Amino acid sequence: MDSGYAKVAWRDVCLPMEEGGQGIRDIKALNYGLMCRWLWDIVVGRSDSIWVSWVRHYCLHSSSIWTVRAGSWAWRKLIRLRILVQQHVEYLVGNGHSFSLWHDPWYSLGPLIHRFPRGPQLTGTGAHDPLDTVILDGEWNWPPITDFQCLEIVQSLPSIQSGEDCIRWRPTGGTMTSRNAYTMLRPPVPKFWCPETHSHLFFRCHFARQCLNTVRHFVSFPWLFRGWEIDIPWAARSWHGKHVINVAYRTLLSSLVYHIWQERNRWRFQQTERTAATLGRLVIEEVRQRIISA
Numbered sequence: 001m002d003s004g005y006a007k008v009a010w011r012d013v014c015l016p017m018e019e020g021g022q023g024i025r026d027i028k029a030l031n032y033g034l035m036c037r038w039l040w041d042i043v044v045g046r047s048d049s050i051w052v053s054w055v056r057h058y059c060l061h062s063s064s065i066w067t068v069r070a071g072s073w074a075w076r077k078l079i080r081l082r083i084l085v086q087q088h089v090e091y092l093v094g095n096g097h098s099f100s101l102w103h104d105p106w107y108s109l110g111p112l113i114h115r116f117p118r119g120p121q122l123t124g125t126g127a128h129d130p131l132d133t134v135i136l137d138g139e140w141n142w143p144p145i146t147d148f149q150c151l152e153i154v155q156s157l158p159s160i161q162s163g164e165d166c167i168r169w170r171p172t173g174g175t176m177t178s179r180n181a182y183t184m185l186r187p188p189v190p191k192f193w194c195p196e197t198h199s200h201l202f203f204r205c206h207f208a209r210q211c212l213n214t215v216r217h218f219v220s221f222p223w224l225f226r227g228w229e230i231d232i233p234w235a236a237r238s239w240h241g242k243h244v245i246n247v248a249y250r251t252l253l254s255s256l257v258y259h260i261w262q263e264r265n266r267w268r269f270q271q272t273e274r275t276a277a278t279l280g281r282l283v284i285e286e287v288r289q290r291i292i293s294a
Helices: 027-044 050-060 073-079 082-086 119-123 149-155 178-185 198-204 206-218 228-238 244-270 276-293
Strands: 089-092 166-169
Touching: 027 050, 027 073, 027 082, 027 166, 027 178, 119 149, 149 244, 198 206, 198 228, 198 244, 206 244, 206 276, 228 244, 244 276
Parallel strands: none
Antiparallel strands: 089 166
């Protein structure tokens, strides 16, 4: 056998055959997928699992899996994947009995305690209160908020559905399996294989999601990831008016859409590209300049 460089990248070999690969599974992504499935079982509180019961009793105590601190080496490896799982987990608020007000990611920005560490004191609620503390007769019933930063919470509250709280895996609208966890983590599809639909490009595409995450690293930008046809009407309702936060959100969204579409055209027609981090910083700077000059 001749020595030398491999003719095909391993990540391309590990793609499904219908996407130009050989259908060989990536062992690292497979391992992470199985670990993500364990996290999912903890999140939904799988009642028939002795292991989940043990974790909840000895590792979590009264904490949430989303905010608990690391312990042993194995536990650290597991909870390091929380950020991957959280992007695809959807909390549907019902009666609020089973969700934590400050520690569960029922809010679009994730657990509120991360962004508002003094939130419980400023709102007069307990750090481990259930979500139904701020729900009354199926409507939001937050105590008066005087802190300017915490006012952001009530700007983008999700709708309350009738019945009990529900957690679902957003890509399938149901439960997570090891298979769809692997699909989430496997090597990304080459750019020319991406389906050109609004819902995919904004923001299910791996590159577009990276751009959005870069923006959210600098500013809080709520986006529900339920699909373009659902998210755009939601944004139009939620960000209506001349309030500075709503104006900033609308400007961010329009700038993201413009630059992602422009980057798509660069890929297709000029064979040039920029990194997602570069594009995200460009969006932030453009929005900053537009708001300053307004």
